[in-house]
Amino acid sequence: MIFEYLDPGSGSLLLQAVIGGATGLAVAVKAMRAKYGLGRGKAAPTPDEDDAAEDSAQPVES
């Protein structure tokens, strides 16, 4: 992991793509789709739900 000492702000990072014109907007939309599954028939799980699904797949110790 690379440590960053400055908080870049998630909204500000995404905005940079939006400002970059049509190509950038496509990158922003793709990034958001990957994150939230927007624009698909069925919403993709959020990272938290992913984690929960993985957790539930673990063998349960008795």
Add this chain to the structure above:
Amino acid sequence: MSSPDPGSFRDPASRVVLDGDRVLRLLDDRGLADWRALAGSDFFASAVADGRLIAATELEDPPAGSAGALEHPRLSFISYPYEWTFSMLKDAALLQLDLLKDALTAGITIKDATPYNIQFVQGKPVFIDIGSFELYRAGEPWIGYRQFTRQFLFPLLLRAWIGVPFQPWLRGDIEGPTPAQMASLLGGRKRFNTGALFHVRLQARMEARMSDQAVREDLKSAGFTPELILANVKKLRSLVASLEWEHGENGWSEYGSCTHVGRDRDTKSEFLGSAIEHFQPKRVLDLGANDGHFSTIAARAGAETVAVDSDEAVLDDLYRRSSGLSLGIALSDLANPSPAQGWAGKERSALTDRARPDLVIAYGLIHHLIYAASVPPREVVTWLRSFDCPVVVEFVSPGDEMVAKLVGNKLSHELHADREEAPFRSLLGEMFETTHEMALTSGTRILFSLRPR
């Protein structure tokens, strides 16, 4: 004996330490790798050669505990953005954007975007934080974008679009206005300016929506490219370049044309010239510098000079005329000079601690402190003595035309009793030895050249 610079601690990869008169930058493994990449690029050589980037030499034997170390030339005066004028912050913003553009072309990025990384040398902005450069990693957005808007763009918009000075804000909040704060302040037609829509309103909205969502990896996976950063930088540069502050002729900008000023200016210049010849100062601090006439004399005489005044318009004009001169500029109200502040109260040092003069000029100043700011004459003289160096001071008697304006509606008993010439001389005698004095033709002003007792 070296000591860490109290303003350099946020970046673990690169820290500045002061070793006597030497300025060293200590690097960890990652900082050293980034430095070597920078040092090997054509970008670095050309940016240093054209004076946009401070010089740096790698030491053969870095101090223990560091992977590498650089040495930088020591700057004679450090100033902070809340002491800069509009044009200074604008030039610094353009430098930041231009360096980022050129660095990206060489496969290097600048990981932050704060004006504290820029200083003014010979009237030009110079980027001083070599540790801010790092290798560009594929898919990375511009990490410093938000910081650039808060510390460069929004302060400039405050002045250019809203008509409010940015310095009190930056002095009160070192991080600068947030997008949400700027969105609240922007009214009228400017709200619909494209730059305002994106950098202020949209950023505020996206910041509110995405506050706890990490997107860096998502952007990388989605194919973020450095061309997107360059497109943003290009638009920002165009927006910043379009910003102007029309200050016109107001307040002290017209001071040079006042009758008493024109009449006495030559005499005061000669008196200062004699003092400079007598005391041979290396560093001069001009308090209440106004249009910088006397600061310029000191700088031309070879002294590293700092001009302090509370009028942004006159200092902005002075900045634009200061190219090639060893003349630092600091916008500050001397009745309330910049304090030490930031982390542990040490990150940014007090203006008077940074100046370290060996001659102080206090022309046309003390009556403002005594009559307008109501500082007792004894306090004023004690303060001048605290610089512990010779002082050239102009005493202005209560009968002076300027004093009458400053007194305004104050009644005689509301003024300090020791403001007359005789008690003032007595105060000077307690703390200084007068080496030379001269009455001005107005009959209400006296120049004193003083050596501390």
